[in-house]
Amino acid sequence: MLKKILLISIPLLLLSGCWNYKDINTTRLVSGMAIDYDSKKDEYITTIEIVNLKAGKRGVMKGQYYQSRGSLPFEGVRDIIMKTGRRLYWTHAKVIIISEEIAKKKMMPILDYMHRDAEFREEIYFIVSKEKTAQEILEKYTAEEFSPILSYHMYEGIQSEKNLPKYIGTESWQFIKTLYEEGASTVLPTVENVEKNEEIYPILGGVAVFQKDHFVGYLTESETTAFLWAVDRIKGGLVTVDPKVDNQKVNVTLEILKNKTELKPIYKNGEIIMNIEIMTDVNIAEIDGSIDVIGKKGRTVLEKEAEKYIQNQVERVIHKVQKKYNSDIFQFSKKIKNTMPHTWKNIYKEWDKIFSEIKVNVEVKVHIQGSALQSKPIQIR
Helix, strand or coil, X not given: CHHHHHHHHHHHHHXXXXXXXXXXXXXXXXXXXXXXXXXXXXXXXXXXXXXXXXXXXXXXXXXXXXXXXXXXXXXXXXXXXXXXXXXXXXXXXXXXXXXXXXXXXXXXXXXXXXXXXXXXXXXXXXXXXXXXXXXXXXXXXXXXXXXXXXXXHHHHHHHCCCCCCCCCCCEHHHHHHHHCCCCCCCEEEEEEEEEECCEEEEEEEEEXXXXXXXXXXXXXXXXXXXXXXXXXXXXXXXXXXXXXXCCEECEEEEEEEEEEEEEEEEEECCEEEXXXXXXXXXXXXXXXXXXXXXXXXXXXHHHHHHHHHHHHHHHHHHHHHHHHHCCCCCCHHHHHHHHCHHHHHXXXXXXXXXXXHCEEEEXXXXXXXECCCCCCCCCCC
């Protein structure tokens, strides 16, 4: 018995440890990457942000940039290895910024490269640059004192989307998964540079709409919020409305506590109708005036005004996406396929045409749970 234990335990001791261990002194930690396309030379321009552990005072990290070109993204990455003299380590890479031109025509080579390369993590985020190029987002950044590693700063911004429903993060595996789904498409967050107090830094806001692997247009921040309501991705944020109580208007800000959106397709008289039911709980966060919207009468008016506002916003963004982009980013096709599989088999070949004409009914129910710490508006006498 003792011999058997020794025979089992000795190989385990010899083989244990970090089998894929990499010495940090022989690698470069990649935090993010920007990819552009030069149509004249038919080349990809790859800009990589590397974490420089030696830069700055008192061991503060700093982003360092390298750029290269190649007929394929992988070729440019290989060339950067020659420039750095060390192997690139991608496990800690968080974002890939792509130009609009890449998003329109050249997404598949990048997706294929990432999907095949074992060093890329499936949780990496894609972001579309609204600047002329993607590399401008990295190279024009001057606010290093605020956040020394730009890619990590943008990653943290995406993680905060539940508090700012103006964009939505899409990981690489989610984008690729959508490509396999019949009829469905997706969106990616967008970024652009702003200048404030003589510093240049990127701001996330809005989304880029895709039809499968091709970029087709943008949604603004307010349109993105409405889109998130439609797809049940609202986790927080604020809504401002101006209800009329006793013939007086007042601006009121509502804080979203929770939301539940349900898609319910029905087949009626030979056509499919999508019913969207939105149920939102809110708090009264701010009242710009002394009109009573907390009492029963004012609260009822406020709830109705909020319901009307949300309904109009959702209907507008659905209409825009149907008529202008014809891209099923709302996942209507997936819902129909799951709930009415036989119907889907009969329509999936003509889904693009059907989606642009499908009738959508939006119903909203807003419930005001409370008014924070105040039970009455401030009165001036």
